[in-house]
Amino acid sequence: MTQSTAAAVSLDGTTVAFRLAGGRSYTAVETADLAVADGEFVAIVGPTGCGKSTLLNVAAGLLKPAAGNVRIFGKPLGGLNRDAGYLFQADALFPWKTALENVAIGLEVAGTARAEATAKAQQWLTSVGLGAFGNRYPHMLSGGQRKRVGLAQVLIRNPRIILMDEPFGPLDAQTRQIMGNLLLDLWSADRKAVLFVTHDLEEAIALADRVVIMSAGPASRIIGDWRVSLPRPRDIFEVRMKHEFHELHRDIWQTLKAEVEKTYKQAEAV
């Protein structure tokens, strides 16, 4: 496989097992296959606890699979995935640094001179609509504004891959939509490979080029893969009104619903 055609992220036969107390082990994900092409936006959806974050952590190099191959742009991943930027559900901002300093820090750590890092951070804050908020500390920002800073913090490092784990989870519905549109605007300008974990099927369809569904755990696998051919640019509020959106939603939900029900039955049995 040549460099240009290699997938940005390729997980082949990925199995992840966690060691539990008493020498037992829990197989969270079993022989999952997933590829994200360069420039492609892929959303992973599945019932709670099925292993979505686990797969993302494997792609980030934070978790080593018990079996399977992880390749990043065709190269085996040995440690941390240096091509990836990671946006979590929880804020990852330093509370003692201003918004501007929080965005600049990633470049400074990588060796960029402070003045240059600060100037770039200001540009990124402006891109996420927070140009006038650079001197505020995280506690002086709303949840949505903190997410914008987090997004700028990831994008300033120009990663080739963006890994997002329910990044807009804690936000209210309106702010989620605004953040979704902001993300699509920034992504369209300079398409990166995106792997986006969400439990929200509507959000997944509205944002992604492909939606993959994971089965209920344990030993979760990828059981469905749908291409979203809704035209771009998309407004993630408007796109939900479209007939094709509803058709696709109905189709995917048939598969997802069965897995969600399995998860709830398992929880009741416990």
Ligand SMILES: Nc1ncnc2c1ncn2[C@@H]1O[C@H](COP(=O)(O)OP(=O)(O)OP(=O)(O)O)[C@@H](O)[C@H]1O
């Ligand atoms: N360090 C760990 N040790 C033991 N079990 C773990 C560990 N991390 C995750 N698990 C288990 O692995 C399974 C998958 O977890 P994961 O966080 O990947 O699920 P998820 O699909 O992201 O869940 P959610 O949608 O609720 O965030 C869960 O059953 C979880 O309890």
